[in-house]
Amino acid sequence: MKSQTLSVAGVHGNTIVYDVHRPESGPVGVVVLAHGLGEHAARYLHLAARLTDVGYVVVAPDHAGHGRSSGKRLGVTDFDDFIADLHTVIGNIDRVDGPTFLLGHSMGGAIALKYALDHPEALDGLILSGPALMPGADLPPVLVKLAPILGKVAPWLPSAALPASGVSRDPKVVAAYEADPLVWHGKIPAGLGGTLIATMGTFPDRLPQLTMPVLAMHGGADTLANPDGTRMLGRRAGGDDVTVTIFDGLYHEIFNEPEQDEVITTVVDWLEKHRTAQS
Template identity: 35%
Template sequence: MAESREHTFTGVRGLNTVREWPHDRPRYVVVLVHGYGEHIGRYEYVADRLVRHGAAVFGLDHMGHGRSAGDRVLIEDFEDVVTDVHTVEERARAEHPGVPVVVIGHSMGGMIAARYAQRYGAGLAALVLSGPVIGDWAVVPALLAFEEPPDIPIDPATLSRDLSVGEAYAADPLVWHGPFKRATLEAFATTLAEIAKGGTFGALPTLWVHGEEDELVPLPGSRGGIEAVRGSDLTERIYRGARHEVFNETNKDEVLDDVIAFIDRALSA
């Protein structure tokens, strides 16, 4: 695996940890945006593939996640997270001036990346959304119907057909295994509405990848959200039989081959 290093910076609401997978002379920079309850350390394999393709890779643990500060999984305003991601992009640009930047977001990170593209997309070379929470995510209204969200843990088997992925997730002490916080659910609802009215991605090359059998973020709900924001350059890849984490699926190399081919096309354009 590619070597990595960590540093911290003071984000909007506290100290954030960033992991870098460096490349001495990158063709492009990738900013990885992780999903709910997890951390950027779960993206070692993705980062390794991208580094070998010529990228310098950066990704932070969001506030309240992984090694970053804050109450666990508490996000009161996702605009703050978008701002933190932008700080990471600015550091990446300072280290690699003039190098094109690609943002890749998974699940909740796909929602954050979509909002990021609405705010900062003019500076990006490409955008990749993996199983994005966008459009109609039934989890939010269902849990907000309770005054105190019930503790319904994620079934690790829904992550991937490779059951070792779920086993590692369940045993990972940096993964949150407790209930949603109500304030976080309210922030999800606010951000999904903001994205829906926030405009399209314009000419930004965008790749949407999704597992056909995704039970955590079902495909039909995301499709409506994608249609609302898609610009003039959208590529779609739906993987038959795949579950939520397509970057950790049994066909993950096919998925990452598609991501790399898309990036090559976007950079050549």
């Protein structure tokens, strides 16, 4: 694949850095990647390589306050900032004769779902990987209710950290994650955690509005994002083309598990089916 790094102006004066990976021959469509909380787009290069191999242009931004993009680290306190920045990136993509799909992982899954609900006209389909759509069962209900309020009152206050051990069953992946200087290894600020939980709370009522084709995947042993959120999407989405796949025993980053080839092939097959259906 041929890669290029570009940037656009995001909200609050942030610079949003993104990569464009192009196939060697003429493109058949576009896949936009929205990464998860605390990480960055370059962790998906192996996925981008597979997608460009089958003809897709892959556009992969680093969210504000993440990776190479500017902004206070994990300093976003309004989830709509992520949506606005992503809309700017998508609007800056060169015209491609083919469909546009959005793929989001973890918090990026919540961003992708909200973007699809806010801007359905911009997409032809949605793919979710371990999306953060529902608080974990281990969070007390009172904390779930208070988190958005605390995020506004004391957005800088550190809350929980994401344990690297929950990322993958592959120790090499965990070691690389822990050694990556572009990955945030500290606690999640209350501002970001609060706006994420508040956004999760809007999904049950909004999901009936989701009518585009959807592929939602989750590791059955994911302890970082609740698989029940993906199951909820399957029940409540308004479209008749919704595929929910739970990979038994897999951890949070299903694209970085030992079974990653099976997972990526699931995505490629779904893309091919839906690309040809629209041609």
